[in-house]
Amino acid sequence: MKNNEYDVIIVGGGITGAGTARDCAMRGLRVLLVERYDIATGATGRNHGLLHSGARYAVTDQESANECIRENMILRRIASHCVDETDGFFITLPEDDLNYQTKFFESCLSAGIHAEIMDPKEALRMEPSINPDIIGAVKVPDGSVDPFRLCAANMLDAKLHGAQVLLYSEVTGFIKDGDRIVGIKTFNHQTHKTGEYYANITVNAAGIWGHHIAELAGVNIDMVPAKGALLIFAHRVNGIVINRCRKPSNADILVPGDTVCIIGTTSTKIPFDKCDTVTVTPDEVNLLIEEGAKLAPALASTRILRAFAGVRPLVAADSNDSRNISRGIVCLDHEKREGLKGFISITGGKLTTYRLMAEMATDLVCEKLSVNKPCETANAPLPGSDGKSFREVAQKIWDNPTTGQKAAAGRLGTGVTNIPAASSLDQSLICECEQVSVGEINSAIERWDVNGLRDLRRRTRVGMGPCQGELCSCRAAGLLAKAHGCTDRARADLQRFMTERWKGMYPIGWGDALREAEYTQWIYKHVLGV
Numbered sequence: 001m002k003n004n005e006y007d008v009i010i011v012g013g014g015i016t017g018a019g020t021a022r023d024c025a026m027r028g029l030r031v032l033l034v035e036r037y038d039i040a041t042g043a044t045g046r047n048h049g050l051l052h053s054g055a056r057y058a059v060t061d062q063e064s065a066n067e068c069i070r071e072n073m074i075l076r077r078i079a080s081h082c083v084d085e086t087d088g089f090f091i092t093l094p095e096d097d098l099n100y101q102t103k104f105f106e107s108c109l110s111a112g113i114h115a116e117i118m119d120p121k122e123a124l125r126m127e128p129s130i131n132p133d134i135i136g137a138v139k140v141p142d143g144s145v146d147p148f149r150l151c152a153a154n155m156l157d158a159k160l161h162g163a164q165v166l167l168y169s170e171v172t173g174f175i176k177d178g179d180r181i182v183g184i185k186t187f188n189h190q191t192h193k194t195g196e197y198y199a200n201i202t203v204n205a206a207g208i209w210g211h212h213i214a215e216l217a218g219v220n221i222d223m224v225p226a227k228g229a230l231l232i233f234a235h236r237v238n239g240i241v242i243n244r245c246r247k248p249s250n251a252d253i254l255v256p257g258d259t260v261c262i263i264g265t266t267s268t269k270i271p272f273d274k275c276d277t278v279t280v281t282p283d284e285v286n287l288l289i290e291e292g293a294k295l296a297p298a299l300a301s302t303r304i305l306r307a308f309a310g311v312r313p314l315v316a317a318d319s320n321d322s323r324n325i326s327r328g329i330v331c332l333d334h335e336k337r338e339g340l341k342g343f344i345s346i347t348g349g350k351l352t353t354y355r356l357m358a359e360m361a362t363d364l365v366c367e368k369l370s371v372n373k374p375c376e377t378a379n380a381p382l383p384g385s386d387g388k389s390f391r392e393v394a395q396k397i398w399d400n401p402t403t404g405q406k407a408a409a410g411r412l413g414t415g416v417t418n419i420p421a422a423s424s425l426d427q428s429l430i431c432e433c434e435q436v437s438v439g440e441i442n443s444a445i446e447r448w449d450v451n452g453l454r455d456l457r458r459r460t461r462v463g464m465g466p467c468q469g470e471l472c473s474c475r476a477a478g479l480l481a482k483a484h485g486c487t488d489r490a491r492a493d494l495q496r497f498m499t500e501r502w503k504g505m506y507p508i509g510w511g512d513a514l515r516e517a518e519y520t521q522w523i524y525k526h527v528l529g530v
């Protein structure tokens, strides 16, 4: 074996790729995962963060609904530090059809989802932010899940089981031997070097870009890029997920997550060449606020932090409406399909069902490699939710916290014990909004493949709070400059980071958000001279 030969190469560092790398590595395979940018830069870092109970799909797609509830229960066990067990309400407004609630309730039960019809008054007591005009409410086991944390934990565990991860390396082509894919060609965006890596099997887990990866391999997957726009509000208006009890439509889910809440989403078909540059339009912003305020009236007067959009990796069916296309899992054996050996695609599905997708893809890889090891990912806790108990560790820290450790315990679970907190420098805060300490930043730089501020944000939430990086970006850039020994690189990185923050603020640039942006500009331009 050479050092560029593996049993399996996985293309894509979103949740599907990370989960598949973990599963393959746990079954003893030599794994290489290749991601063109950082982890979770595709749909995985651009979604609602709803841990689906499956209720949303119960009426239209019982199979997806059942997959969701099963995986929802598994993730509560294996990824407890990534999951907030909020529960969810499906509310009926006076303008909605209350008969739909009956159909919805029965569909939930038949998909195995524990649903409970509530007295609207009791629902309002439990979640006071709900529109007081509701005429119906059903409680379901929805939750919220942090996609960055979940992806990072899967990636870390894959590495702990021997997988290698290449970030900022784009797959640009395939190496073929007759009718078999035997390797990949890559281009590294940081070193600008090309590379070649070989494996018996290559798994295409590139989300919506899987369409392009398949083309590079010489096969076709008929995908439909469906853009969804979302708004992040500056605080957690609701503690329980609020959904609208009607056929899935625009802006009908409000998900609380960490210190914020997110309203979404829209669903619009877009061309493939726009998948890398999606922006949120004024019409989408208006629609999200208008419809969102019907779920929780407080949204109309709550400060918005930013707008963002992602592209769902849906596989085409005969429909023009992107909401009617199945969100089910698609695992393609291209040997059976087109006679192309050594190539598998895993796509569709949801964040909630990533583990099952990974299991399906890994089962197929193992079958082809004649490896007879069962999947253990449904029972093995992820790093952060492992050890004695995440809650036990978190409780100790909560009882006796040092600065920043309380918030870090929520983010990292048992992993918080890896954060240096001995000195007052370790404990001092870099990001006040999200309570991120110097110790946490330094630990992320050391342990979590951090190349710049944007990677740091995905690992620690630095810059994600109400000020959107006003002071913390500069401080964190200082720590990165120290770690990487390069001030010029840190300065360029800081500019890119602030530009990216502005991109999300621009569509909602009025009132307090605009005032804060002006203030930030004043600090960076006139005080810091950046």
Ligand SMILES: Cc1cc2nc3c(=O)[nH]c(=O)nc-3n(C[C@H](O)[C@H](O)[C@H](O)COP(=O)(O)OP(=O)(O)OC[C@H]3O[C@@H](n4cnc5c(N)ncnc54)[C@H](O)[C@@H]3O)c2cc1C
Pocket (backbone or CB within 6 Å): 011, 012, 013, 014, 015, 016, 017, 034, 035, 036, 037, 038, 039, 040, 041, 042, 043, 044, 045, 046, 047, 048, 049, 050, 051, 052, 169, 170, 171, 172, 205, 206, 207, 208, 209, 210, 213, 226, 227, 228, 229, 230, 264, 265, 309, 310, 311, 312, 313, 347, 348, 349, 350, 351, 352, 353
């Ligand atoms: C707006 C929106 C809201 C959503 N809300 C929810 C929700 O609330 N709950 C839920 O369960 N699901 C939700 N989803 C669905 C969920 O986000 C996706 O199903 C899931 O994240 C897909 O993960 P993935 O790893 O398959 O794809 P991605 O996360 O897109 O990952 C693909 C990766 O491949 C990489 N890549 C692309 N080309 C190359 C190349 N040439 N070489 C190397 N790497 C490459 C990309 O950079 C990317 O990181 C939502 C999706 C959207 C868009």
